[in-house]
Amino acid sequence: MSNREVVVTGLGASSPLGGDVATTWSALLEGRSGITSLPEEWHEKLPVHFAGLLAEEPSEKLERHRLRRLDRTQQLALITAREAWDDAGSPEVDPLRLGVVMSSGIGGILTTLHQYDIFREKGWKRVSPFTVPMLMPNSPAAAVALEFTARAGAHAAVSACASSAEAIADGINMIRSGRADVVIAGGCEAAIHPLNIAAFAAMRALSTRNDDPQGASRPFDVNRDGFVMGEGAATLILESAEHAAARGARVYAVAAGAGYTCDAYDIVQPDPVGAGASRAISAAIADAGLSPSDIAHINAHATSTPAGDVPETVAIRSALGDSAADAVAVTSTKSMTGHLLGGAGALESVATVLALYHGVVPATINVEEIDPGVVVDVVVDKPRELPSSAVAALNNSFGFGGHNIALAFRRP
């Protein structure tokens, strides 16, 4: 049962660009920014006045009584899991062979903060009895497992902004190891709150380009000044190739491999030469049984921070080697979505899979003057078609704590 091939058969997303995969993908190809203003009353207290807020509220898709007992992360996990499940053709699978790996970087922090307000104002008896099952970081995984009766195991990989990429990596390995035939894998984040904006701003990690919010997320541009917080989620249905073939499922891509490393360099600063990122990329390519020259496209982590974007390009070049690195089309869709933190890896995996499937790479927007330190070919101005010979693509995700995950997808 080991080393079984894993394929992607369903996709779901809810992002600052759209409430589903189709609207999100078309906005990515249009080069549209999903960044909007935070509530006016927050502006006075915060140095950042904008974020990537959801394009469609979960209340559009979930019943009122369910909303009140699900944290916003759980709501997003359920909505995107339902979309992905439907997209996969609602596979018939034994509950004992169905798994979930659903991550969030921060967990149910909006519940924590809201219930703390209630506790201080009204006392313990008014604290919701659902507070614990809403705030725990495994709550999105548990909610999805309950919804789809997934009994092979439900997990929540936690590695800050690499969390949902790690979820997909773990999902691939759950199927390879024989523990499941189908895995609902992805991640979510919903942390837009004044305290969290303040906390990231206190690290000097956020862009403060308040006079041009839609130009604030500008990965690889020389004038980038930090990332833009976003919220949202995405889910992939991973399935063993045999299981998908037996039911005649449409296959978007092969989820071919994953590389995991840790920098062990600094708690938040990226390694300036990207050694850990480079090792993750090489590991993913090797795990997928590919060669560097097979990689036609990389959806970069590139969050628009001064410290992060350039070392990632150095890591790509060192992992692929010069000739393969020269041929790869690199983009950062965070230029449009903002940074979904624990949801980023899953949303960008959806973008990576669709880029391979449709043969076109969305452009990175807001690149007016590329940083001279960038040593790869960044797709700017307009989407770029992939050659019909393109074999595979990577999605990079890195997290505070030094976590690096690279995922490799290839055409079926």
Added chain:
Amino acid sequence: MAYSEKEILDGLAEIIDEIAGVPAAEVTPEKSFVDDLDIDSLSMVEIAVAAQDKFGVEIPDDQLKDLKTVQDVINYIQK
């Protein structure tokens, strides 16, 4: 202040609709919370707190576990 049985039933139905998503029309006196209305123990806690706010009658935890049906709650509040 004393409430009529009808007032309590209507108030409970509204609370149960809000908290558990059970349509108000289905909340009738003979219904069991667990067996008929599919209401779990954490939701019962929320319902009890909401009922306390609405009717001004506190339902202690050790009493709550004995209130199996909608009629049981009506009787408790009227008592």
